[in-house]
Amino acid sequence: MKLRRHKSRRSNKEEAATRLRSFGELRRIADRILRLSDADETEITIDAGADALTRFANNTIHQHVAEEFLTISVRTVLDGRTARATTNKTDEESLRRVVAASTRIARSQPKSPGLLPMPGAQKYEKVKRWCEATATATPRERASAVARICRRAAHEKQTAAGTYSSGAARMLLTNSKGLIATYEQTRAEFSITVMEEKSSGWAKASAADIRTLDVDALAARASQKAAASRAPRELAPGRYTAILEPAAALDMVGYLFYDFAGTAVQDRRSCFNDRLGKKVLGDNITMWDDVTHEGQLGAPFDGEGMPRQKVLLVDRGVPRNLVYSRATAKKMKTRPTGHGLSLPNEWGEAPLNLVLEGGKSSLDEMISSTERGILVTRLWYIREVDPYEKVMTGMTRDGTFLVENGRIVGGIRNFRFNQSVLELLANADALGPAARASGEEASDMVIPAMRVQNFHFTEVTKF
Amino acid sequence: MNQELANHALNTAKLRGATYADLRVMDIRQRELSTKNGEVGTCGESESFGIGIRVIAGGAWGFASTDRLTKEGVQACAAQAVAIAKASALAKTHAIELVPEDAYVDAWQNPYIKEPFQIPMERQLALLKAADDEMRKVKGITLTETGMVFRRIEQLFASSAGSRIHQVKMQSGAGIVAYSFRNNELQKRSYPASFGGQHALQGYEMVEAMDLAGNARRGGRCAVALHSAAQCPEGVRTIILESSQLGLQVHESVGHPIELDRVLGMEANMAGTSFLTTDKLRKLRYAADIVSVVADARLEHGPGLGTFGYDDEGVPGQCTNIITSGLFTGYLTSRDTAAMIGERRSGGTVRGESWNRLPMIRMTNISLLPGTWKYEDLLADTDDAILMETNRSWSIDDKRYHFQFSTEIGWEIRGGQKVRMLKNPSYSGITTEFWNSCDAICSRDYWTLWGTPNCGKGQPMQTMGTGHGASPSRFRNVKVGMAFKKD
DSSP: OHHHHHHHHHHHHHHHOOOOOOHHHHHHHHHHHHHHOOSSEEEEEEEEEEEEEEEEETTEEEEEEEEEEEEEEEEEEETTEEEEEEEOOOSHHHHHHHHHHHHHHHHTSOOOTTOOOOOOOOOOOOOOOOOHHHHTOOHHHHHHHHHHHHHHHHHTTOEEEEEEEEEEEEEEEEETTSOEEEEEEEEEEEEEEEEOSSOEEEEEEEESOGGGOOHHHHHHHHHHHHHHTSSOBOOOOEEEEEEEOHHHHHHHHGGGGGGGBHHHHHTTOSTTTTTTTSOOSOTTOOEEEOTTSTTOOSOSBOTTSOBOOOEEEEETTEEOOOBOOHHHHHHTTSOOOSOBOSSSOSSOBOOOOEEEOOOSOOHHHHHHTOSEEEEEEEEEEEEEEETTTTEEEEEEEEEEEEEETTEEEEEBOOEEEEEEHHHHHHSEEEEOOOEEEOOSSSOOEEEOOEEEEEEEEEEEOOO | OOHHHHHHHHHHHHHHTOSEEEEEEEEEEEEEEEEETTEEEEEEEEEEEEEEEEEEETTEEEEEEESOOSHHHHHHHHHHHHHHHHHHGGGOSSOOOOOOOOOOEEEEEOOOSSOGGGSOHHHHHHHHHHHHHHHHTSTTOOEEEEEEEEEEEEEEEEETTSOEEEEEEEEEEEEEEEEEEETTEEEEEEESSSSSOEEESOOHHHHHHTOHHHHHHHHHHHHHHGGGSEEOOOEEEEEEEOHHHHHHHHIIIIITTTBHHHHTTTTTTTTOOOSOOGGGTTTOBOSOTTOOEEEEOSGGGOSOTTOOSBOTTSOBOOEEEEEETTEEOOOBOOHHHHHHTTOSSOOSOEEOSSTTSOOEEOOOBEEEOOOSBOHHHHHHTOSEEEEEEEEEEEEEOTTSOEEEEEEEEEEEEETTEEEEEEESOEEEEEHHHHHHTEEEEBOGGGOEEEEEEEEEETTTTEEEEEEEEEOOEEEEEEEEOGGGOOO
């Protein structure tokens, strides 16, 4: 029986699988380009991927897609000038053309005063983010799980919508100075919204290993939230104690990422201008950028192939360090941290693997110790209102609850907020354990749930 | 473009069991240039070529895409699309139905004068540098940015119903922005609009006509002056919105809620749903009588980012009345969603970002039709109001009821005159209450078709360009200043 089932699965895989190029194929393309280029220096970045996504709504699969892609990007340097050209064609003529385009564009510019020679070979931290089960997941496997969840929602007289995706990617970055960096990663994600007539609930998770996603548990959590917020009542806007689940905390705190770029401070558009070294956040706030953290995904090198270093960004409430590309570091007379973006660009660098250290309060403890507050599942459509005070506006969504006397008393209509992220991190008086979280507004990060005093809800909507 | 490969893909899909199939072969070329503080920032070109195949098999949808444009590559891709559709059928509650559409064999291209990719980059960079230099001549400016982007999209649409449509779209865009940081406050002014400037289905002539350098210093001076301006007050006020801000208001509070896929719950997990449930069609007083909005993809509406000959289901571009003298009269539809609400034909609004993305309902040019007022008369007729210009932030809830916008600059209007500059203006409200409070719309002389190049929707996310025509308009009893409210 097992053998027969296994055989039938393989047949499905063959029929529906996308084809991911091997490192050998990527390397051969890069070598061909290096031979074609007569620039002073040449850098090649190749991204190959195969992604698939099962999308459902109204308790049925309505969109179901797969793609395979290849991006070949060539940066050349000629006499102190640099430029990039990109193609997805691998025939000889196209590769010749992309090299020619890169050098033609480079020649069209004035000399770049801050341009540094390309780096040579580097050593990188080892990270393992490849899972064969994710790379070979089939549409039928994802669809079967979705069908089961949709049937359960229908049985509960609820309506489910969401996505279940899986994919794999390989990346090669090499240059004419002998640098070779490779990275491969798989990623699976499940996101679900469960709706009733006047309420909804949401849950989401992502991981390198699809087998670690408990899609049934996530669906059950969204279902319970929808049921628990039936007949939401309207509450007056104002300042409340807010208990932010990890996804809600992520979508606010994640907006800080570029403020930690050396270039942002130099351009005077970071909220940390004149705040570095000062105690502006709570004692319980310590934040790192750490690509090696087990809850993180992403390559251990930056856009130039420099090794990403672990950087202490905030130390017990004090913004302490920034991240730097090679060029920014030179300009700011410091050392690069391996966070540069692909050149040429005007943004410099950014931390892409934020880790906010957690505390010891569980979400239940935060609720049980709150006299009156708002429990927030998720935030939505967050935009920056004031860049220096880092005031963000947005809405609560898919499960907003009133907490009174230590327990959840019911759902409430969704609020608009206008809230400073800096104040939020100064007013967080309880943190949960940190874990990988997925939201919709900011990139996934490792972050705890948090309770925040005086969260500023300014208006209320109609549902 | 290779018709033979297209035929081969469609035949493969049919042989594998598809009852309907269509495909898009797309060749996309892009050039992007930017400067920051007078130095070159981004400078590059990219191209992307591939095929996306969409099928119905077993009564369900499947989609697969590949960049392997060989006979074997498209054959595998078509087979994969059918296998995916059959897997989709595991959770099927109803079979997909499409409203009828004729088959077309046609070619379409938007007109333009100057091919942007033929203009030497040196010239384009020099134009940006000149604007950047002008902004930096203003004392107090701490950061300047300029940018240009050009996109050429060539695509072949082919369907099992017999359509073969070749389209070429040429798109251009540019903009500049000056920032001033002082006393813990960052102010900025953008030209001609924020977040990338103006974008349209035109050639390089559009960028030249903007006169970026000629408008640079004025923007810089305004950014610096904002530090000394009074804070926008808080309260319920009359507001006048200039046309680019009103274009974004149309986008968020009309364009998105009328997408029928949202209304039917298909976007519930990410983009959200819509308050415009189907019982409201031809019944809801969406807006005041003077307000009419259309969704118009035809070239005669203008060279907007939502202009095309045919959509990505092979349906010709059309004009749909969305709000007719205040009454809600139409949705943005596709062939399958139109069938779900009993419409006879798709509104032709389906587009995909690239060959590797499933086409879906997207805004075309969603435009507020011009009114009758002269701008000067509108100001003269206004006793006490705040005029707001150029978007700075935008946010709206997931049913598209409650919104909040802030703009880069405001002006207090007293007795028909602009009396002083205001900083940090913002306004908020409920969509239908806001549109019903409109009491004056300026005429076609003040109407601009704005391009929004960054509209996100779908999973995986797709970014699409949309168009929004608007002229300055007045709204009564609007809540102002909530974004900067302290308590």
